[in-house]
Amino acid sequence: MNPLDDLDEAVMAVRAAWESAETAGDVPRERLVAVNDALGSVRRRVDAVLAEVAARIAAESRKELGPQGLAKQHGYRTPAMLIASATGASTGEANRFVTVGTATAPRTSLFGERLPAKYPAVRDASRTGALSVPASAAIISLLDRVRLKVSEERVVQAEQVLATQASGMSMDEVRKLLTRAEAWLDPDGVEPREAQARADRSLQMFERDGMLHLTLQTDVASGAPVKAAIEGYVSAQFASRKNAARVTDAEGAVEGDTRTVTQMRADALTLFAEHVLGCQHDDLPLAGATVVVRVDLDDLEAGTGIARIDGVTAPVSIATARRLAADGGVIPWVCGPEGDILDWGRQRRLFTRPQKLALTERDGGCAMCGLPPAMSHVHHIRWWERDAGPTDLDNGVLLCSTCHHLIHDNEWDVRVEGTGIHGRVWFLPPATADPERTPRPAANRRFEHVA
Incomplete structure (x- = not known):
């Protein structure tokens, strides 16, 4: 034919x-x-x-x-x-x-x-x-x-x-x-192919055009927890986005999450790495791994110039340096005009597990968008570096990585009425979004009747 x-x-x-x-x-x-x-x-x-x-x-x-x-x-x-x-x-x-x-x-x-x-x-x-x-x-x-x-x-x-x-x-x-x-x-x-896949596993890391590129290939058994963890984070983000869509601006909805799936996956990997760096477990084989951000004191105070991260070629902005300085497991190295070390950072600035559990009782997860506690970390309301804020319950609030960035980058303010776990958290939007800066209640209180 x-x-x-x-x-x-x-x-x-x-x-x-x-x-x-x-x-x-x-x-x-x-x-x-x-x-x-x-x-x-x-x-x-x-x-x-x-x-x-x-x-x-x-x-x-x-x-x-x-x-x-x-x-x-x-x-x-x-x-x-x-x-x-x-x-x-x-x-x-x-x-x-x-x-x-x-x-x-x-x-x-x-x-x-x-x-x-x-x-x-x-x-x-x-x-x-x-x-x-x-x-x-x-x-x-x-x-x-x-x-x-x-x-x-x-x-x-x-x-x-x-x-x-x-x-x-x-x-x-x-x-x-x-x-x-x-x-x-x-x-x-099947077993020989698995053994070969394990032998061929690799993770390549390189910088190009101001971006860090990661290329991972591994056997499916080793990759399964990585895939499950990242997909779980993405699913939670979409669930949070869906819940936020049900709340009108008058009821205190935060700005919409417009990230793509691939952006969420990248954020998930960053969040998990930050979490590991902040863990206190002695059995983690990290060999003292820490992210060190080097920045000039005058630049930090003025909000101009650049900062550098140890082991990374591309510089970062002062806004990013300030945000990193507030994250767990990251130590800011602030230098004076002559390059002398003014502050190596203090590990005491990290909130303890009992403190996070207490704040979880109050906030129920990310206080801004409602993500579960496992995907949230404790943020200093009065910033550790900029405002010399203390590490205590009255100065802490649970935030996910996205909302943490929103607070730092877009000039939102956080207020707490009351003390300890009985406090009530409010978010004040920037004047550019709301000239009146009308306080918005925390996520776990949005559906309460407020007199």
């Missing part, structure tokens, strides 16, 4: 899906999905034809032909380079077309006998537009890996199941399917 016949059918399906549109750019909304599906089918079928052509180009460019090979006759060193030049794909993508086309094309034995394709089920699924070339390549790669470990009958069975199951899936879904399929086909290989 000519593969172009299937392609003609797919093109006709696009025409049928598009037939009610007056112009090419005016597809009715109710037909957009049908047009999208039809175009996806056309693309997959075109790629299937290209894979067959790529396999033939590779066969006509094999090494034994030397300078007479098709690719070299046209000025290309490899068939992949010839294919990539015509399609605009990368050489890696072109090699993928060759792999799929070769594995799904009819074969010839050493004696010249015609043999069926190595993977006929994958060929049929790609020709009908049910399977993309990247998905076909991933299935072929898996089946090639397990051929020496399982019987031919099992490989045939797996090919048929995967070609059917992966049809219509996105590439991300196909990868998940193949991960489970490999464990099903080769259960004895």
Whole structure:
């Protein structure tokens, strides 16, 4: 059967899906999905034809032909380079077309006998537009890996199941399917693969353009708690955002959280690291790890200039230095004009666990947005450095990292009526947001009846 016949059918399906549109750019909304599906089918079928052509180009460019090979006759060193030049794909993508086309094309034995394709089920699924070339390549790669470990009958069975199951899936879904399929086909290989993944684990850190870049890869077992912790934080942030949306400004709602999911993940990692640095447990193998911020006293008082963090090349603003100086596990090194050390910071400035428990009784979590206590830390109402605020219950309030930054960066004020755990917390917005600076109650009191 000519593969172009299937392609003609797919093109006709696009025409049928598009037939009610007056112009090419005016597809009715109710037909957009049908047009999208039809175009996806056309693309997959075109790629299937290209894979067959790529396999033939590779066969006509094999090494034994030397300078007479098709690719070299046209000025290309490899068939992949010839294919990539015509399609605009990368050489890696072109090699993928060759792999799929070769594995799904009819074969010839050493004696010249015609043999069926190595993977006929994958060929049929790609020709009908049910399977993309990247998905076909991933299935072929898996089946090639397990051929020496399982019987031919099992490989045939797996090919048929995967070609059917992966049809219509996105590439991300196909990868998940193949991960489970490999464990099903080769259960004895799971443990060695885990050992190799652990051996290949790494975390790269480097600075570029004023940003710290982290690239982590690790085995799934080691990465599971990292993923669970970060996703738990993100879920809590969205729950807090949803709850805040129910409160009108008149009832004391704080400014909306507009962070993206990726920004929340970055904030989660920062929050967890700050928490660890502030822990008092002796069994944490941190070797005295501390974030040291170096800043000139005159700059700190004037709010101008820059500060530096030990171990980090890029400087930070004075506003950031002030914020860091209020966080747990961070020691400000304030220098006078001659560079003499005026204050190495005091670990006594950190609130103790009993103090946080007492403030939790009063605030119930972040006093500003309502996040749970586990995601909040104690903030000095009168700042430790700027205002020489003491570390006692009357000067403490629970805040999450986001609200802590909001207080520092946007000139919010915090007031407490009463003393100890019986105090009542109020937030005063900046005059730029509310000229009257109307006090807003803490999150756990927003739904109380206030006389």
